[in-house]
Amino acid sequence: MSPGDTPAVARRKVRLAIKDARNAKGDTQSQVAEAMDWSLSKVMRIESGEVTISQYDLRPLLAYLGVKDRAVIDELVQAAKASKQRRQWWDDKRYQGLLTHAMRQQISFEAEASTILSFAPAVIPGWLQTEKYALATMQQFSEDFPEQTIAARAAIRIERRKMIRERNPRPTMYVLFDESVLLRRVGGLETLREQLAEISAAIEDGWVIARIHPLESPYAPFGHYDLLYLSDEENSHAVLYRESGPVDEIVDDPIRIARHREGWDRMWESSIGEEDSARRIAAAATARSLPAAQGSSD
Structure with missing residues (x-):
């Protein structure tokens, strides 16, 4: 502590x-x-x-x-x-009133977690997003949020990525991508390629461990979520952040956390291995066009 x-x-x-x-x-x-x-x-x-x-x-x-x-x-x-302290960097006035309570809690736990597991069924997780990709992702909610909120939430994703990378020691970061995420041109092909290059560099640098969940395999009936462990990988020491479109929540119920961890473990085991996943992400980052969807070769 x-x-x-x-x-x-x-x-x-x-x-x-x-x-x-x-x-x-x-x-x-x-x-x-x-x-x-x-x-x-x-x-x-x-x-x-x-x-x-x-x-x-x-x-x-x-x-x-x-x-x-x-x-x-x-x-x-x-x-x-x-626990009685209030001001953190995400409490800066430029973010006031623009982040949900769950987002503030998520960032707080990211700053301390020893292990983070992310499941990405639609887009790259926020803590991995580049500036262009983050803005393109948030602009999909232009009918839900004003421009100021979109800009602030995109900007804070970049700050979160920086915070995690600069932590010493860094947390162990696992991300499980649905294969469709790596094919979807959020922001256009160049934005996607830049984003995939960033992920490839993070994998090579050793602070991200990634697997691709192939299109032919079913996944657990959950939307995007992060499991954040504050010490060892015990569910009693974890919090769950769930996100579905403009709605998000922090979950502290051990039963729900256990269900999401079981689903994550199942998908991780049935996914493409780390080495092959890393090769595919690196190849997609330099490809002139997106590859066709591929199944697991492991």
């Missing part, structure tokens, strides 16, 4: 630690509320992440729950302080 945690990540770490400690002790939320002389709703809102907990409430709660490791307590107290 880092003192540099973003507020959303810090809040999640604290609430998960509280919930895990309560379960380990064998208490219900009602028993905790009674022992701490709090309302049940306060305990429920802390564990759900609806509210932050102050360090002055956290220390006695941890003592009651049997958390005695000084290093763990100090880390959780630092995280509780971080």
Whole structure:
């Protein structure tokens, strides 16, 4: 747990630690509320992440729950302080009122995640998009959003890509492309080729691992989504970002997260291998025209 945690990540770490400690002790939320002389709703809102907990409430709660490791307590107290911070780079005034709450949370988790899995059934994931591709993608929503919103959301995708690339250490990034994504001329052929060249460079640089899901194979009945893991690849340590057209959401339900991970794993296993996928993406980036759709050769 880092003192540099973003507020959303810090809040999640604290609430998960509280919930895990309560379960380990064998208490219900009602028993905790009674022992701490709090309302049940306060305990429920802390564990759900609806509210932050102050360090002055956290220390006695941890003592009651049997958390005695000084290093763990100090880390959780630092995280509780971080959870109350507000300003981040994506809070800049140029983005105010132009990003959804889910988008802000997604960016916050991207800044801290150790592993990110993306499924792209329609377009390149936002965190990989070039400037031209991002703008062309967002302009498809010209009937839903004003030009200012389109420009801001395209610009922040470039900032997200930069943030992830400059992280040290970088997260492990896996992306699963439906084959149609690599054939669809978003912004025109040159824009697509530039985008594919960027993906090819990221693969060669080692910070992106990609597979192509062939057209002949069915995929799980989900739209675009990202699974962001904050420590190990346990579903309890993950958040799910789902996007469908102009609508998006952050999902914290372990059951729904598990379903999306199972679907992702199934598709990953039935997809074209990394080496062959990398070759196809690199070839498409320099092709004078788009290749015909191809199935798996693995």
